[in-house]
Amino acid sequence: MRTIHRVSFQQDGITYDAEEGQWLYDVCEAAGASVPFACKAGACGTCATQIVQGEESLGPQRAREIRTLESNGLDPKQYRLLCLADVHGTLTLGASAKTQHGAASLGLFKARVEEYRPLTLTVCEQRFAIESGEITFCPGQYMIFHVPGLDKVIRRSYSISSHLSDRTHFEICVRAVSGGFCSNFIHRLRPGDCIQVEGPYGDFRLAEGSQRDILMIATGTGIAPIKSMMLSLLGQTGSRRIRLFFGLRNVSDLFYTKLLSDLKESHPRFEPTIILSQPDPMGWRGLRGRVTDLIHEQVSPDQASNTDAYLCGGRPMIEEAKRLLINKGMKVDHICHENFF
Numbered sequence: 480m481r482t483i484h485r486v487s488f489q490q491d492g493i494t495y496d497a498e499e500g501q502w503l504y505d506v507c508e509a510a511g512a513s514v515p516f517a518c519k520a521g522a523c524g525t526c527a528t529q530i531v532q533g534e535e536s537l538g539p540q541r542a543r544e545i546r547t548l549e550s551n552g553l554d555p556k557q558y559r560l561l562c563l564a565d566v567h568g569t570l571t572l573g574a575s576a577k578t579q580h581g582a583a584s585l586g587l588f589k590a591r592v593e594e595y596r597p598l599t600l601t602v603c604e605q606r607f608a609i610e611s612g613e614i615t616f617c618p619g620q621y622m623i624f625h626v627p628g629l630d631k632v633i634r635r636s637y638s639i640s641s642h643l644s645d646r647t648h649f650e651i652c653v654r655a656v657s658g659g660f661c662s663n664f665i666h667r668l669r670p671g672d673c674i675q676v677e678g679p680y681g682d683f684r685l686a687e688g689s690q691r692d693i694l695m696i697a698t699g700t701g702i703a704p705i706k707s708m709m710l711s712l713l714g715q716t717g718s719r720r721i722r723l724f725f726g727l728r729n730v731s732d733l734f735y736t737k738l739l740s741d742l743k744e745s746h747p748r749f750e751p752t753i754i755l756s757q758p759d760p761m762g763w764r765g766l767r768g769r770v771t772d773l774i775h776e777q778v779s780p781d782q783a784s785n786t787d788a789y790l791c792g793g794r795p796m797i798e799e800a801k802r803l804l805i806n807k808g809m810k811v812d813h814i815c816h817e818n819f820f
């Protein structure tokens with residue numbers, strides 16, 4: 480027999496009968512609640528919401544949730560991140576923090592497209608100028624874009640791909656997802672168009688003070704935050720070996736190849752490797768396979784124990800890469816990752 484729990488949204492004056500174990504993101508979508516979501520992974524804090532009754536129905540808070548709430552200036556005893564919670568009992572939700580505190584506390588900027596560069600048929604780079612003020616970000620962080628939908632603003636996260644030194648501009652690199660609302664909207668933006676952005680957010684950042692070598696692994700547009708990190712690292716003096724495993728599907732998906740070969744030429748300690756998982760039989764002379772194959776073949780246990788890894792892309796790749804690196808002897812604390820979906 481299905482167990483049903485009543486979830487009440489005080490802010491919207493609605494109730495919804497959720498199934499035992501249902502993800503609160505799905506509950507909000509199905510109920511038509513106005514709670515905003517962005518990263519859906521507990522990193523940005525956009526969905527922080529007051530719990531009026533039924534805290535125990537959500538299970539215990541983990542360290543990541545507490546850290547995100549505190550970094551947003553919210554009390555973890557009052558707020559929960561709905562994207563990290565499933566329903567296990569009757570629940571009454573109060574105000575969403577973002578709706579309550581309004582735009583002023585969000586680090587909200589108007590950004591104007593300065594340059595649009597198509598990189599492949601489905602990937603483009605957009606360069607934005609901040610209309611007023613400046614942003615200070617750490618390489619690896621992302622911005623939340625406010626995309627105007629039919630009846631509400633839809634928020635999506637896009638990682639900054641540019642160098643941190645330019646505080647009045649930033650760049651992103653976006654794949655148009657088939658049927659995806661925001662990614663296609665961003666692809667259609669052209670110079671002069673404006674959009675609201677919020678941030679920067681995220682704890683996908685370079686470890687401070689580490690002298691270990693670096694292994695970066697990216698698939699698809701997962702290269703975006705990795706590029707920002709790479710530009711920052713290569714701008715610093717030092718002898719740390721910096722390796723990049725970059726995975727794409729086909730020859731038509733290739734992008735940033737000239738940038739990577741130029742960087743390799745000017746920085747001998749930088750070693751990029753591109754691998755294609757489904758190349759045309761005739762059209763590619765390079766490596767075939769997955770980035771995780773490169774871990775098998777090119778990372779020795781000695782190297783693994785003296786390396787920091789930064790992984791970005793889809794969840795299955797990240798989970799597999801983490802498992803392999805840990806098996807090779809890398810410490811879990813030396814692996815930092817960002818899931819895009």
Ligand SMILES: Cc1cc2nc3c(=O)[nH]c(=O)nc-3n(C[C@H](O)[C@H](O)[C@H](O)COP(=O)(O)OP(=O)(O)OC[C@H]3O[C@@H](n4cnc5c(N)ncnc54)[C@H](O)[C@@H]3O)c2cc1C
Pocket residue numbers: 517518519520522621635636637638639651652653654655656657658659660661662663681700701703704817818819820
């Ligand atoms: C922290 C963070 C940073 C991100 N940075 C980037 C970035 O720099 N560049 C970038 O291109 N994306 C990035 N993303 C992903 C991005 O936020 C969106 O999820 C993506 O663009 C799809 O949004 P959409 O509105 O177009 O699709 P939606 O309307 O949300 O989804 C449409 C359909 O596509 C599927 N889908 C959603 N996302 C993907 C995907 N990435 N691949 C395949 N199928 C998908 C969904 O399951 C759904 O069926 C990031 C995500 C996170 C959490």
